[in-house]
Amino acid sequence: MDYATLLQILDSTLRLGTPLLLACLAGLFSERSGIFDIGLEGKMLMAAMCSGAVAALSGSVWIGLLAGIAGSMMFAVVHGLASITFRGNQLISGVALNFVASGITVLVAQDLFHQGGRTPALTGNARFNAIDLPFAESLRGVPVLGPFYAEVVSGHSALVYVALLAVPVTWWLLYRTRFGLRLRAVGENPASVDTAGVSVVRLRYAAVGIAGLLCGLAGAYMATGLQAGFGREMTAGRGYIALAALIFAKWRPWQALYATMLFGFLQALALRPDVIENIFGFAVPIPLLDALPYILTVVVLAGFVGKAIPPRAGGEPYVKER
Amino acid sequence: MMDRLPRWADVVLVPLISLLLAAGISALTLLAIGASPMEALTTMVTGALGTPYAWGYTLYYTTSFIFTGLSVIVAFHAGLFNIGGEGQAQLGGLGVALVCLAVPWPHWTLALPAAMLGAALFGAAWAAIPAYLQVRRGSHIVITTIMFNYIGAALIVYMLVNVLRPKGQMDPASAHFPPGSNLPTLHELPGFSLIFTKQVPANVTLFIALLACWLVWVLLWRTRMGYQIRAFGKSDKAARYAGISPFKVTMVAMLISGALAGLMSINNVMGESERLLQNSSEGAGFIGIAVALMGRNHPFGVFLAALLFGFLYQGGAEIGLWTSIPIELRIVVQGLVILFTGALDQMVRMMLGLVFRPRKAEAA
Numbered sequence: 001m002d003y004a005t006l007l008q009i010l011d012s013t014l015r016l017g018t019p020l021l022l023a024c025l026a027g028l029f030s031e032r033s034g035i036f037d038i039g040l041e042g043k044m045l046m047a048a049m050c051s052g053a054v055a056a057l058s059g060s061v062w063i064g065l066l067a068g069i070a071g072s073m074m075f076a077v078v079h080g081l082a083s084i085t086f087r088g089n090q091l092i093s094g095v096a097l098n099f100v101a102s103g104i105t106v107l108v109a110q111d112l113f114h115q116g117g118r119t120p121a122l123t124g125n126a127r128f129n130a131i132d133l134p135f136a137e138s139l140r141g142v143p144v145l146g147p148f149y150a151e152v153v154s155g156h157s158a159l160v161y162v163a164l165l166a167v168p169v170t171w172w173l174l175y176r177t178r179f180g181l182r183l184r185a186v187g188e189n190p191a192s193v194d195t196a197g198v199s200v201v202r203l204r205y206a207a208v209g210i211a212g213l214l215c216g217l218a219g220a221y222m223a224t225g226l227q228a229g230f231g232r233e234m235t236a237g238r239g240y241i242a243l244a245a246l247i248f249a250k251w252r253p254w255q256a257l258y259a260t261m262l263f264g265f266l267q268a269l270a271l272r273p274d275v276i277e278n279i280f281g282f283a284v285p286i287p288l289l290d291a292l293p294y295i296l297t298v299v300v301l302a303g304f305v306g307k308a309i310p311p312r313a314g315g316e317p318y319v320k321e322r
Numbered sequence: 323m324m325d326r327l328p329r330w331a332d333v334v335l336v337p338l339i340s341l342l343l344a345a346g347i348s349a350l351t352l353l354a355i356g357a358s359p360m361e362a363l364t365t366m367v368t369g370a371l372g373t374p375y376a377w378g379y380t381l382y383y384t385t386s387f388i389f390t391g392l393s394v395i396v397a398f399h400a401g402l403f404n405i406g407g408e409g410q411a412q413l414g415g416l417g418v419a420l421v422c423l424a425v426p427w428p429h430w431t432l433a434l435p436a437a438m439l440g441a442a443l444f445g446a447a448w449a450a451i452p453a454y455l456q457v458r459r460g461s462h463i464v465i466t467t468i469m470f471n472y473i474g475a476a477l478i479v480y481m482l483v484n485v486l487r488p489k490g491q492m493d494p495a496s497a498h499f500p501p502g503s504n505l506p507t508l509h510e511l512p513g514f515s516l517i518f519t520k521q522v523p524a525n526v527t528l529f530i531a532l533l534a535c536w537l538v539w540v541l542l543w544r545t546r547m548g549y550q551i552r553a554f555g556k557s558d559k560a561a562r563y564a565g566i567s568p569f570k571v572t573m574v575a576m577l578i579s580g581a582l583a584g585l586m587s588i589n590n591v592m593g594e595s596e597r598l599l600q601n602s603s604e605g606a607g608f609i610g611i612a613v614a615l616m617g618r619n620h621p622f623g624v625f626l627a628a629l630l631f632g633f634l635y636q637g638g639a640e641i642g643l644w645t646s647i648p649i650e651l652r653i654v655v656q657g658l659v660i661l662f663t664g665a666l667d668q669m670v671r672m673m674l675g676l677v678f679r680p681r682k683a684e685a686a
């Protein structure tokens with residue numbers, strides 16, 4: 001494999017890893033506060049449809065983005081109601097919302113555009129267009145690093161950089177602010193947070209809301225950045241891969257970046273069977289590559305590569321002592 | 323508030339009101355997209371229940387959903403949430419295909435037991451690994467079973483494309499099963515052919531599904547193992563103290579659960595498509611969750627809920643065929659039913675509590 005091909009693959013790694021990263025961070029906030037979120041997939045799908053549809057109707061990707069976030073938030077609120085207020089089963093709520101999203105996105109998109117549940121192809125300002133970072137062209141001549149900067153780092157849409165920026169921001173929020181300390185505490189031992197006079201319910205709603213926001217960005221990126229428009233089931237299990245990455249990362253932000261980029265790399269490789277055959281000398285079955293993120297996650301879960309211990313109070317509704 | 327509800331209200335009213343809420347929201351969704359809920363309902367009723375031919379489709383779906391619903395409740399009773407029914411059902415399909423293609427079966431009465439064994443073994447095997455990882459390595463069974471759904475789907479694609487696909491065939495599917503392994507449909511069964519005068523997909527496996535309902539009831543409420551499963555599900559600590567082995571209960575419950583999910587393949591793979599296709603279970607594994615929740619964790623409830631979802635699926639297909647409403651409506655209804663019966667059940671109970679409390683106060 002030559003350097004140019006590697007750069008191409010790394011470029012798609014970053015593009016394919018971005019929605020995973022955003023969704024993974026969404027899951028991180030939610031699960032760190034003690035709310036399991038199987039519904040990342042559904043929220044992303046909903047956001048993808050809302051942003052694709054509104055961007056197509058309004059012609060502005062930014063209004064589309066807002067609509068995407070709103071759609072994802074709506075689902076986040078229902079998940080919050082079910083798992084915080086009504087102390088229902090968080091896993092079942094997530095599964096249910098995924099189904100609702102899967103159906104309702106097609107229903108609405110079909111009603112609006114009559115194109116088989118798709119939105120029209122987005123062009124111009126209705127899409128996030130590539131941003132060329134400063135000096136990308138002038139530095140291209142620098143050996144090794146120049147092409148890397150121009151090909152891989154530069155030339156992505158705004159949301160890719162937002163996602164990358166969200167990693168240090170998440171780290172800072174979780175480990176350097178009072179909110180973060182409380183958030184982590186509420187996922188481990190909500191009773192102690194309650195005793196300290198901090199509202200468990202409010203903290204958890206905040207976390208679920210942040211998860212909704214990030215899933216909104218992830219879905220909007222799918223429909224208006226990665227692809228030009230919404231298509232039915234377009235998230236194709238990415239919410240579950242993000243969940244896998246979250247476990248792989250053991251619920252930590254920087255590791256979430258590495259895990260999602262690894263899974264993005266696998267997805268990018270799966271798109272280039274010719275390259276794989278060149279490297280290994282034989283054809284690796286594509287289904288194996290598709291399944292690799294899940295297999296790796298099971299291996300991690302099984303505790304063969306360090307132990308993945310979820311937040312202790314995860315999945316448990318908190319009942320205030322009376 | 324929960325225990326104040328009379329038992330009959332908890333068993334009958336909670337699922338009923340959840341269903342009404344789900345139907346109501348679906349109707350609002352339909353109104354929002356400018357479709358008529360009444361038209362949808364009448365299309366569903368005539369298309370799923372109006373004729374014996376329609377019933378032949380409804381009962382076909384019901385058969386699959388009984389198996390996957392039972393699969394979910396056996397795990398539920400042990401306190402385990404098996405989301406892996408989808409993968410286990412598809413692996414079961416692989417088992418059925420391997421058995422049916424292995425020898426030129428002379429008659430279905432010989433092929434069916436062998437295929438059932440294959441389906442159950444493969445389904446159980448696919449549930450065994452997550453179960454083992456749960457008890458021995460402490461990995462969460464919900465996550466591992468989700469992962470195994472995807473791994474299973476990838477494995478099936480590989481098997482279909484690289485192993486089972488006959489030479490010269492383009493689409494990823496196995497060869498057709500030998501005629502000797504084809505199951506009689508209700509149209510071909512003596513007696514039933516008087517009602518089902520046209521060819522329908524519902525087949526003899528419907529009776530096996532009904533038998534499975536009864537067997538699961540016997541297992542859970544009439545055997546020592548069933549008692550251990552339920553005790554462990556209610557309180558694993560108490561069960562452990564009483565000398566019940568968590569390893570044994572988890573493994574047995576998940577193996578039975580996986581086997582039941584796998585068994586649905588005798589209906590769709592052996593009884594209907596008569597070859598293994600990609601994504602053979604078509605979401606029936608997930609519908610099992612809705613069926614189990616709606617059926618209040620009881621085999622008889624599963625039977626009723628499977629009928630309801632059979633109606634919903636056949637009716638949904640008719641809606642997709644005859645009206646402008648997309649077929650995806652049925653996924654919305656399915657999701658809403660799961661949401662209200664499984665996650666917002668407390669809300670429904672609180673609503674009911676408001677109705678029941680004043681009456682109690684008067685009596686007191």
